[in-house]
Amino acid sequence: MAIADKSATTDGKTPGPGLRPDFPILERRINDRRLVYLDNAASSQKPESVLQALDGFYRHHNANVHRGIHTLSQEATDLYEGARAKVAAFVGARQASQIIWTRGTTESINLVAHSWGRKFLQPGDEILTTELEHHSNIVPWQFLAKATGSVLKYVPVPEHDTLLGADDFARMFTPRTRLVALTQMSNVVGTVLPVKEIAEIAHQHGAVVLVDGAQSVPHMPVDVVDLDVDFMAFSAHKMLGPTGVGALYGRMELLRTMDPYQGGGDMIATVSMEKSTWNAVPHKFEAGTPYISGPIGLGSAVDYLAALGMENVQAHEREITEYALESLGKIPRLTLYGPRDPLSRGAVIAFNVEDVHPHDIGQVLDSQGVAVRAGHHCAQPLMRVLGVGSTVRASFYVYNSRDDVDALVDAIATAKGYFSD
């Protein structure tokens, strides 16, 4: 059978500028300059192998999944479920069925809030999160607190280094703490949290642990069994895959007891006029015809990353982070936020230039071909902690290198030129 499983073409390759030919978009020129793409925390670019997996599905294997006995439907199902197995292995899940396909991190978190939270939380129960979080790990809990009468609490984040240790969590637990929802890596300041230690404390208090892995799964080795977390949410588009798909990893005992998410086809075992019974995990949470090519694209992305080796990805990004912190640190009137030690952070760097608004920096950088993000990065509580309304953010990935940092530094000098007196 000719299922095009375009496995990664990364054999023998290492993270760095040598990967750029794999990413067609990086050939683009922006405002007559080489594209220096430093907005990876928002969304990464896609390698040729992922583009081919998406295209190849529609060209050669397209049909609905799980319902047909014809060849194409079987092939589509094999590719779709094969991707589930790849993604499960990538994050260290024991069984493929512990991976539920969603639209992304946001939907993964909302799914837990709905299917676990509404079923199990009582008035007065406590949800613990942090001031570092992306809005998608805050707002669903606000909804849940409102719906169930539970209480949302925040672990405070220190302004000077934004680091949180297990102790900072330990002192927040009460007998009513039922859920800890935390990021593994901040999408603004790059802070990495000691998730394994925090999960251990949480479990001693009988709380369930949900990790927002949107920034960690793409950038560091993540093993859900070793970390011993209950839920892990992540998005394909930040890890070389397509937009519109992501995953929720869950502990099987919890997934079995949770309510379904949406009602419809594929999620049922039996339907009578009066009532229905649910399909097995993960299908119980996946009503309707899914985004079939999405998970297939993510499977291909995971092949690419696994071939590079996530240790190598992390080491590469640490080196760039160190160089970037050093280079940016030398620029007068530039403020860096977040941890200074490259070992306690990822390759996401937030900064501001005195008297120049982040949007103006972003605009001038774009004119130099340098793509960064400017704004509150969907983390307004953290902005309040840092005492700013917004920041510029540069974030790096496998294809970036020191020359990209140099281009960033040069472009910042140009921006300062416009706004200096």
Add this chain to the structure above:
Amino acid sequence: MLDDLYKEIILDHYKSPRNRGEAPGYDIKARGLNPLCGDDIELTLTVEDGIIKEARFAGHGCSISQASASMLTEELEGRSVADAVGLADRVREMLKGGDEADADDLGDIEALRGVQKFPVRIKCATLAWNALKLGIQEHENGSAGSMDRTESGAAIFTDE
């Protein structure tokens, strides 16, 4: 091309804003927010016999939003309220790329024309003018119709 956006006059208004603060004993107040950018502008105006005596602005945001608000306050003083609405319409028209006519007498404001080439920045430039129209409408009719607002009462303008 960037020089079309960051003109001398605009940077001057940004670095040395005119009429910052709150007009004492104001008659009209309007706050506009762009939640995507975080640009936030509060206008206060005093009006006597239909003539704008004083116009001030407060808030924060990028150079374009702040320069535009600064220019607005300069341009309003001494105009009738009706005239101010007409001016806001013409400026909005110009910023959105409307025909060139009728913009020659806009003074410093003309310098904002460059945003046309940067579509994502148009909303930065129009924010103060949108807030002005809303404030006047509210002043005259007691309400400004249905607008999405934040809890603090700022009108939300996400795009043009």
